Amino acid sequence: MTNPVLDGLARARHTAVHLEMRDAYQPDDPEFLAWQRGKRLDPAADRSSWWRPFLDVVAETTARGVVMRRARIVSEPVTEYITYEYDVTFPNVAAGELIRWLPRRKAADIPLPGTDLWMFDGEAVLFTYFSGVGEVVDREWRTEPDVLKLVGSAFEAVWERATPHEEYEPV
Template sequence: MTNPVLDGLARARHSAVHLEIRDAYQPSDPEFIAWQTGKRFDPAADRSSWWRPFLDVVTETTARGVVMRRARIVSEPVTDYIKYEYDVTFPHVAAGELIRWLPRRKAADIPLPGTDLWMFDGSSVLFTYFSGVGKVVDREWRTEPAVVSMVSSAFEAVWGRAIPHEEYKPV
C-alpha cells in the first residue's frame, strides 16, 4: 500500500504545505502514550535517538529545493496532544521543515477547509478525513482550480498570522 503523503512529497518540485487544524490525533499512538509517561526527545542527545524515518523524507525533499511549510491551528489552552506535538517538532525543523503555530482565536475570521490537508506545488490537494477521536478514515486528492485556490488562500492567510515555532510557546 502506498502512502499518498510520501507520493506527493516525491513528486513535489517547489512546494509542499501542510495545514493541521485538530487539537488531537490518534490518542492510541504509542509515541504519544510514551510521551505521556515521561519519554522526551533530547535535542542534545545522539540524533539517532530522536530521528524518525519520515524526517529522512523531509531532508530529501527540502534538499531538492522543495519548500516545506506546516501550519498548526491550535486551541488555547493547548491539549496534551498539542503539547506532545510541540515537544516533538524540533526534529522536523532540523530536517528542514518550516513550522508555525496559530492560536485558533486568531484564525476565527479566516475561511478554512474543514479538515487537515497537504498541498503540493500549488496544484493538488490531499485532504485527510478523521474520525472524532483522530483516527484517519480516508484521504482524497482534489485538483479542481477552485479547491486549490481556496486551500492556497486559506493556508497563506494562516501562515501570515502564525507564529514561527522558535517563537511560539504553548499556553
C-alpha cells in the same frame, strides 16, 4: 500499500504545505503514549535517538529545493496532544521543515477548508478525514481550481498570522 503523503512529497518540485487544525490525533499512537509516560526527545542527544524515518523524507525533499511549510491551528489552552506535538517538533525543523503555530481565536475570520490537508506545488490537495477521536478514516486527492484557490489562500492567511515554532510558547 503506498502512502499518499510520501507520494506527494516525492513528486513535489517547489512547495509542500501542510495545514493541521485538530487538537488531538490518534490517541493510541505509541509515541504519544510513551510521551505521556515521560519519554522526552533530547536535541542534545545522539540524533539517532530522535530521528524518525519520515524525517529522512523531509530532509531529502528540502534538499531538492522544495520548501516545506506546516501550519498548526490550535486551541488555547492547548491540549495534552498539542503539548506533545510541540515537544516533538524540533526534529522536523532540523530536517528542514518550516513550522508555525496559530491560536484558533486568531484564525476565526479566515475561510478554512473543513479538514487537514497537504498541498503540493499548488496543483494538488490531499485532504485527510479523521474520526472524532483523531484516527485517519480516509484521504482524498482534489485538483479543481476552486479547491486549489481556497486551500492556497487559507494556508497563506494562516501562515501570515502564525508564529514561527522557535518563537511560539504553548499556553
